[in-house]
Amino acid sequence: MPANRPERFGKAVAAGPDLVVLDLEDAVPVEAKAAARESAVEWIAAHQDVELLERAHPRLELRVNAPGTPWLADDLAAVAAIPEIRLRVPKVESAADVHRVLEQVPSAQITALIESPLGLERAFEIATADPRLVAVALGEADLRSSLGVDGSEGLAWARGRLVSASRAAGLGAPMMSVHARVDDVDGLRQTCAEGRALGFVGRMAIHPRQLATIVECFTPSAVQVAAAAELLAALDAAGGVVVLPDGRMVDPAMIGRAREVVALAREIELRP
Incomplete structure (x- = not known):
């Protein structure tokens, strides 16, 4: 301004x-x-x-x-x-x-x-x-x-x-x-x-x-947020490399990005 x-x-x-x-x-x-x-x-x-x-x-x-x-x-x-x-x-x-x-x-x-x-x-x-x-x-x-x-x-x-x-x-x-x-x-x-x-x-x-x-x-899409949440849950349960139902192979190196996607979506949702 x-x-x-x-x-x-x-x-x-x-x-x-x-x-x-x-x-x-x-x-x-x-x-x-x-x-x-x-x-x-x-x-x-x-x-x-x-x-x-x-x-x-x-x-x-x-x-x-x-x-x-x-x-x-x-x-x-x-x-x-x-x-x-x-x-x-x-x-x-x-x-x-x-x-x-x-x-x-x-x-x-x-x-x-x-x-x-x-x-x-x-x-x-x-x-x-x-x-x-x-x-x-x-x-x-x-x-x-x-x-x-x-x-x-x-x-x-x-x-x-x-x-x-x-x-x-x-x-x-x-x-x-x-x-x-x-x-x-x-x-x-x-x-x-x-x-x-x-x-x-x-x-x-x-x-x-x-x-x-x-x-x-x-704003991350609902699909992106769901995929990130699924990744985090799977890695938390497995503790290492895991293959998701859709064929994606994921490992702990991907945790940071997934957490950012989920956190950003939550922050935007909570905006006044």
Whole structure:
């Protein structure tokens, strides 16, 4: 949500996402950044614990301006007094970028956006920079431009690299970047399927109308959940390699994925 549109903040929360990001960076013109910063910081400070947020259960993040820009210092100074503020830091290219932000806002939790080839090459270094870094994600528009690629095919390796770095760092499955065409439901569904196949769970959205499709695409099907539950039950009973009635040979190496499928389905079922 662009931070220069404060009249829409409450609507974003009420749409029922798991995460709302107020953006001070690319979505805000230079001449509006100071006012947007004031609006966003004031709103986050006032609404972290209100009834609306408790009911909808979204996390709040503030996407600050990028390292090296003239606005980042003011962004960080404005949020320094907010306890446990979650910051989405764009264009991160090194662990040092993460450290510099945390030196100024020690209580923050960081999501690092990787948007350049250099950042991608250092993805694991960034993902393990500090325990207060809780997620990594791709900024695909900038990354496409930097890599000189179009379409999902050109980003397949980058997406897989990001998933691997996130998992290796113990951060779990990352979320996909946005699908920028709001009315392109078929494209959204197709690219969600591609991301899910690569190991992503969930996705950022730029409009509430995208949320239902995203949830649908990343929710395990009833067949998948039943198969995972059957696998877990069979392995629990056998204690080793077992052949299921449908001919699948499974072993303990498959337990982790099956548990994730069952847990994700349960988490989505329990959402408000």
